[in-house]
Amino acid sequence: MKKYTVLAFGIAKDILGGRQCEIELPGNTVAALRTALVSRYPALAGLRSLMIAVNSEYAGDGVLLEERDEIALIPPVSGG
Amino acid sequence: MKKYTVLAFGIAKDILGGRQCEIELPGNTVAALRTALVSRYPALAGLRSLMIAVNSEYAGDGVLLEERDEIALIPPVSGG
């Protein structure tokens, strides 16, 4: 099991109940992390979209994670 | 014969040699005025366009002039 720290913003912060959470999972892909997060916080599944950023870059499902990566949950953006 | 005062701007002012001129002509249309002006100042014929404004409105060739009208020669505009 690896432990990842995930930052949350906007409505994702409200759903997680804080600016970040820690999550342990057996896999090391963005897809595995997403599945684990939605399982723990089902309200995430109701969002229009949910991207994951790794080290300030949008990351596709196949991207591999390392424990020291800066990982962020990006709900639908609405700047401007 | 009627006498009209014609204001000139931009390159038309240079061609007329001043901010305005007076011109007498037998007709009272914009077309007659244009013909008389081009005849007196042939360099006007070399412009890309030459509009005539009557009382601050662009005027077609058929518009009738009165001596008290404010008449202006409008060479190609280039504002902005």
Add this chain to the structure above:
Amino acid sequence: MITLSETSLDVQQAIQTATRLKAGAVNVFVGTVRDNAKGKAVLRLEYEAYEPMAIAEIKKIVEAAAAKWPLQGWAISHRVGVLQPGEAAVVVAVSTPHRADSFAACEYIIDTLKETVPIWKKEVLEDGEEWISAHP
């Protein structure tokens, strides 16, 4: 607000004039004097306007724009006289509820202004001067 000015244009004031609480989008175009033209250095521009008619024509453009887009506020200012490179020659500011309209309305206004408003520009380059667009 339509202004023909012999002194520096106040872009900030134009934006404030155009901004409205009901409008979420402000688009502003500033035309400035370039320091070069036709590969030559520009020494200065000289603008001349037939002022009452210029103001009347700008009003017509604003009315046409307001018929096409939901203009909330607007301000149009044009310099006359002698301008140095870097100075603003024209400022168009408009506000609309949503942003695409603000771009479209502002571009329409400046494009039409350049076609119909009786203002003339003489470009003074290092090697001569010319009334812009005068000849074919």
Add this chain to the structure above:
Amino acid sequence: MITLSETSLDVQQAIQTATRLKAGAVNVFVGTVRDNAKGKAVLRLEYEAYEPMAIAEIKKIVEAAAAKWPLQGWAISHRVGVLQPGEAAVVVAVSTPHRADSFAACEYIIDTLKETVPIWKKEVLEDGEEWISAHP
């Protein structure tokens, strides 16, 4: 110049930053907080940004714009924190040699910013609050 600011955006400074002597056209978009939404009064907006990534994404947008149009200067500022109606939330200023490019580049930047940059807006109306665009 990319700025994320907790205090009022300086539109004039953005314009000055974007203006270049070689560029004859400056286009500026200012997104302001409307006083109404969905027929309700807006009390305030709250903006939150993932700041390092927001700056990185804005840089990418500018690079893409510079590949499409001859951008000379540019400045992009976005507010974070609590905004009242009338305040500027975002300012995009660009300059190009000619005007059509300045409109196209500025509109591309603000359109893309709204799609890709990790900034979030919560709208607080008289009767409730909502993260904008969060739900289908």
